[in-house]
Amino acid sequence: MMSSSQKRAEYRSLFKQNVRGRLVVNKITMGIILSSVIVALVPLGSILIEVFKNGLGALSVQFLTQIPGAIGTGDGGIGPAIQGTVIIIGMASFMGIPIGVMSGVFMSEFGDNRFGRTVRFFNDVFMEFPSIVIGIFAFLTIVLLLGHFSLWAGAFALSLIMFPIVARTTEESLKLVPLTYREAGLALGLRQWVVTFRIVLSAAKNGMLTGILLAVGRISGETAPLIMTVLGSSQFFGGFDSPMDALPLRIWRLSLLPYDSAKMQGWGAAVVLIIIILSINIGIRYYFSTKNSSKSKFLYKIIGGRKL
Amino acid sequence: MFINQKHARFALPTDKIFKIIAVVAGAYILVVILLMVFQLYHESQPIWQKEGLSFILGSDWNAVEGRESFGAAPYVLGTLVTAGFAMAMGVPVSIGIAMFISQAPKIVANPISMVIDLLAAIPSIVYGFWGLYVFRDGLLNYIEYPLHDFLGDKIWFFSSAPFGLDIFSASIILAIMIIPTISAVSREIMSAVPHMQKEAAYMLGATKWEMFKLAIFPYAKTGLIGAAILGLGRAVGETMAVTMLIGNATGPSAFPQTLFQPGQTMSSIIANEFIEASPASLHLPALIGVGFVLLLVAVVINVVAHILVSKMLRVKEGIINA
Amino acid sequence: MDLQENSPEKQKIDNRNYKMIAENVSVYYGGVQTVKNITMKFKERSVTSLIGPSGCGKTTFLRCLNRMHDMTKNARVEGKILLDGEDLYSKDVDPIYHRRKVGMVFQKPNPFPTMSIYDNVSAGLRLNGVRDKKILDEIVEDSLRMAYLWDEVKSNLKKPAMELSGGQQQRVCIARALAIQPEVLLMDEPASALDPIATQKIEETILELAKEFTVIIVTHNMQQAVRVSDYTGFMYLGDLIEFNETKKIFTQPQNELTAKYVQGQFG
Numbered sequence: 001m002m003s004s005s006q007k008r009a010e011y012r013s014l015f016k017q018n019v020r021g022r023l024v025v026n027k028i029t030m031g032i033i034l035s036s037v038i039v040a041l042v043p044l045g046s047i048l049i050e051v052f053k054n055g056l057g058a059l060s061v062q063f064l065t066q067i068p069g070a071i072g073t074g075d076g077g078i079g080p081a082i083q084g085t086v087i088i089i090g091m092a093s094f095m096g097i098p099i100g101v102m103s104g105v106f107m108s109e110f111g112d113n114r115f116g117r118t119v120r121f122f123n124d125v126f127m128e129f130p131s132i133v134i135g136i137f138a139f140l141t142i143v144l145l146l147g148h149f150s151l152w153a154g155a156f157a158l159s160l161i162m163f164p165i166v167a168r169t170t171e172e173s174l175k176l177v178p179l180t181y182r183e184a185g186l187a188l189g190l191r192q193w194v195v196t197f198r199i200v201l202s203a204a205k206n207g208m209l210t211g212i213l214l215a216v217g218r219i220s221g222e223t224a225p226l227i228m229t230v231l232g233s234s235q236f237f238g239g240f241d242s243p244m245d246a247l248p249l250r251i252w253r254l255s256l257l258p259y260d261s262a263k264m265q266g267w268g269a270a271v272v273l274i275i276i277i278l279s280i281n282i283g284i285r286y287y288f289s290t291k292n293s294s295k296s297k298f299l300y301k302i303i304g305g306r307k308l
Numbered sequence: 309m310f311i312n313q314k315h316a317r318f319a320l321p322t323d324k325i326f327k328i329i330a331v332v333a334g335a336y337i338l339v340v341i342l343l344m345v346f347q348l349y350h351e352s353q354p355i356w357q358k359e360g361l362s363f364i365l366g367s368d369w370n371a372v373e374g375r376e377s378f379g380a381a382p383y384v385l386g387t388l389v390t391a392g393f394a395m396a397m398g399v400p401v402s403i404g405i406a407m408f409i410s411q412a413p414k415i416v417a418n419p420i421s422m423v424i425d426l427l428a429a430i431p432s433i434v435y436g437f438w439g440l441y442v443f444r445d446g447l448l449n450y451i452e453y454p455l456h457d458f459l460g461d462k463i464w465f466f467s468s469a470p471f472g473l474d475i476f477s478a479s480i481i482l483a484i485m486i487i488p489t490i491s492a493v494s495r496e497i498m499s500a501v502p503h504m505q506k507e508a509a510y511m512l513g514a515t516k517w518e519m520f521k522l523a524i525f526p527y528a529k530t531g532l533i534g535a536a537i538l539g540l541g542r543a544v545g546e547t548m549a550v551t552m553l554i555g556n557a558t559g560p561s562a563f564p565q566t567l568f569q570p571g572q573t574m575s576s577i578i579a580n581e582f583i584e585a586s587p588a589s590l591h592l593p594a595l596i597g598v599g600f601v602l603l604l605v606a607v608v609i610n611v612v613a614h615i616l617v618s619k620m621l622r623v624k625e626g627i628i629n630a
Numbered sequence: 631m632d633l634q635e636n637s638p639e640k641q642k643i644d645n646r647n648y649k650m651i652a653e654n655v656s657v658y659y660g661g662v663q664t665v666k667n668i669t670m671k672f673k674e675r676s677v678t679s680l681i682g683p684s685g686c687g688k689t690t691f692l693r694c695l696n697r698m699h700d701m702t703k704n705a706r707v708e709g710k711i712l713l714d715g716e717d718l719y720s721k722d723v724d725p726i727y728h729r730r731k732v733g734m735v736f737q738k739p740n741p742f743p744t745m746s747i748y749d750n751v752s753a754g755l756r757l758n759g760v761r762d763k764k765i766l767d768e769i770v771e772d773s774l775r776m777a778y779l780w781d782e783v784k785s786n787l788k789k790p791a792m793e794l795s796g797g798q799q800q801r802v803c804i805a806r807a808l809a810i811q812p813e814v815l816l817m818d819e820p821a822s823a824l825d826p827i828a829t830q831k832i833e834e835t836i837l838e839l840a841k842e843f844t845v846i847i848v849t850h851n852m853q854q855a856v857r858v859s860d861y862t863g864f865m866y867l868g869d870l871i872e873f874n875e876t877k878k879i880f881t882q883p884q885n886e887l888t889a890k891y892v893q894g895q896f897g
Contacts, residue, residue, distance in 0.1 A: 019513075022515050022518065025515070025517060026515035026518070033404045033408045034408060036405055036408070037404070037405050037408050037420060040401060040424060040427065040484075040491070041423065043443075044423065044424075044426065046438070046442060046443075047430060047434065047435070047438045047442075050438055050441075051438065099333050099336055102329060102330055102333030103334050103336060103337065105333070106331055106333050110327060110330055110331065115331075118338070119334045121614065122341055123337050124614050125610045125611055126340070128541045128606070128610045128613075129545065129603070129607075130544070130545025130546075130575060130603070130606050131547065132547045132575045133599050133602055133606070134344075136348060136578070136596060137343075137348065139582075163337075164337065191322055191323050192327075193325075217429060221430075221432065223431070223432060223547070223548045224548055224575070224579055227579055227583060228582045231583065248431060251437055252433060252436075252548065255436065255552060263441060266437055270433075270434050273431065274430070277429055277431065278426070278429065281429045285425075
């Protein structure tokens with residue numbers, strides 16, 4: 001029988017002297033990981049560079065304010081598209097935010113039961129629904145009902161994309177409001193709805209605003225659901241009941257034309273759209289990153305890992 | 309106590325009303341989903357009645373009056389093939405990014421995760437426009453032609469002449485677009501692995517890579533699969549960029565046979581033809597039927613993904629509470 | 631040889647008697663010094679306890695001995711830690727070389743949850759390139775025996791480690807650390823999450839291990855320190871106040887603070 005320390009030594013001698021090789025494997029793997037980051041950053045860099053390089057040159061007061069000129073001439077601009085995007089976002093917000101906020105209030109304040117969990121689950125699932133299907137739904141419910149394409153239909157479709165995002169971020173921000181706030185309010189003899197609106201929602205307004213802005217950023221680039229709802233137009237606003245143009249729609253239409261001038265205008269429209277979206281996104285992130293770390297944790301908590 | 313007195317005097321059941329409004333708002337989502345499924349099913353009835361199963365299995369696509377015939381198989385297959393290729397390329401890269409972010413110092417990791425999140429903020433239409441005018445040329449000259457020239461004879465899916473607007477380019481643009489989704493969720497999943505698991509691996513003398521294999525991957529497996537499926541859901545529903553890059557074939561020629569041929573997905577056929585389709589003909593019900601199939605596929609994928617991801621994150625909470 | 635009391639030569643010869651030596655070790659956490667210039671020597675085949683009120687830096691110090699702070703962001707370690715005369719913190723050596731010589735058991739049991747008992751214990755062996763099933767079996771059995779767990783689990787080694795009780799899980803972790811045949815075993819309050827019976831088993835294990843290993847154990851339980859250790863160091867606010875044979879620390883402490891602490895006047 002071997003002594004114990006002999007046994008230890010023998011076991012040790014069975015180990016392979018493989019540390020150097022393992023460190024090499026580790027280095028290679030870390031290199032692959034780093035290169036996957038680069039692989040993802042290259043398209044982003046290319047998109048931003050190309051959009052700004054090609055798009056900024058196309059911008060002019062005329063381009064931003066006029067209606068599109070005759071096809072292929074390169075005249076005119078994207079005035080109606082910008083106007084349409086602003087109007088549609090406004091209408092969609094008007095339809096989507098109140099119900100989104102209330103739905104968030106429901107999930108946070110009354111959602112601790114089976115029904116609440118069902119709502120939360122389908123809210124998350126609905127966030128990932130193909131937007132084109134939502135467009136078909138808006139077409140079937142609004143366009144067929146009214147008999148023609150209209151701003152209403154487009155705004156309805158976008159509100160459906162918007163409200164689950166608003167609901168979820170509202171819920172997360174309300175959950176971060178300490179229970180003691182609610183208890184303090186109720187102890188003062190306030191009604192629950194007063195506590196919710198006056199105390200809880202006002203404490204959570206930063207998070208909710210973030211959610212709303214992110215939702216706006218998301219819908220401002222949506223194209224597919226607009227195809228079969230607002231259709232597109234080359235005229236300025238002519239009533240909520242008629243078709244309208246929007247930036248993403250205009251980019252699509254321009255991409256279908258074979259002229260170089262259309263391509264230039266497409267870049268111009270793209271840079272306007274990107275500036276709107278990036279200023280919303282970077283603005284929010286900058287606001288949170290300059291504040292203390294608990295705030296950036298908070299941002300992470302409300303938007304982390306979600307497609308927005 | 310001004311507010312209190314005011315409400316004491318008017319004995320309206322305000323809290324009850326408040327609760328009812330909240331519940332109705334909560335129920336709205338369920339109503340919308342049910343209505344959506346019903347509407348799409350109902351409005352596509354004519355096509356199911358006429359074509360039956362061959363709407364899913366057939367490949368004819370003819371909207372000319374009198375010779376109407378609709379089979380969506382090439383588009384269903386096109387969606388699956390593009391999404392599948394996008395997954396094959398996007399998932400490893402995304403998990404690599406999540407690994408990088410999870411082990412890099414904060415000062416590097418934070419800006420990178422922020423930039424990757426920006427990738428998610430860029431709208432599909434801009435990806436498509438960039439894909440059409442920038443990406444396509446590069447892809448065609450530096451990847452598609454070389455692949456075709458060197459491997460075209462040997463591997464069937466590189467065999468047809470590259471065009472730039474094909475299944476391959478659509479798949480790659482999809483891969484780029486699903487990276488932010490998958491990497492953001494994977495990042496969250498990996499950070500949910502308890503620190504002491506990583507320490508256990510390091511204690512045994514593991515390198516970083518071995519630590520991932522020993523401690524993180526087995527623990528996070530379910531969640532990572534969920535993250536990937538979430539990306540699949542996004543790839544399946546993605547419309548504009550794919551529509552602009554896939555080449556838009558219709559009918560039997562849209563059957564994916566090689567990577568370098570024009571194809572069509574469920575979402576792109578809808579985007580391309582919906583406006584031209586006459587509500588009086590079978591064309592519109594056919595497109596709505598495609599939408600219905602797309603909806604079902606997306607719902608199944610996303611339900612599975614959410615169950616997996618939330619199961620994983622619940623495990624994390626359980627351990628923190630324990 | 632006639633050497634001066636504190637000459638470097640004398641120290642060098644002295645140091646040969648020690649397995650592990652910590653020299654002027656300081657740890658900074660984001661600029662705050664939590665371990666202050668500690669020098670300690672650990673004899674081969676002995677058990678050393680580190681005691682002190684919570685937050686005194688004993689766990690932080692222990693983790694230096696295995697370079698576990700390398701992964702902690704914004705932690706910085708100064709000083710030398712010699713294992714058989716080699717500095718763990720020397721720049722040109724990867725910590726992996728040392729970690730296989732220094733095993734560690736953590737405060738909470740942390741077996742790999744998806745792995746079986748067998749896979750947990752053999753995880754470190756597989757890292758070291760041991761593939762032969764026979765050898766794996768033998769070392770796994772040996773390690774589990776040393777951790778006093780073999781008899782309880784030998785019939786179902788394929789069982790997931792998470793299905794064991796807390797005390798058994800902790801002994802799986804001990805076996806996992808022992809399987810890589812370390813020379814030094816660090817234990818960070820290994821029994822703090824366990825019930826008295828499991829604690830007793832762990833203590834028996836430690837006494838047994840001391841016959842072969844250098845064991846360094848952090849504990850907040852003074853009776854435990856008395857029961858298992860040969861030497862005891864008392865730490866307070868990052869300083870090593872007193873370090874001596876356990877008997878002396880508890881019966882004739884030299885420092886007033888130590889005396890108060892071991893008498894339970896604060897903690």
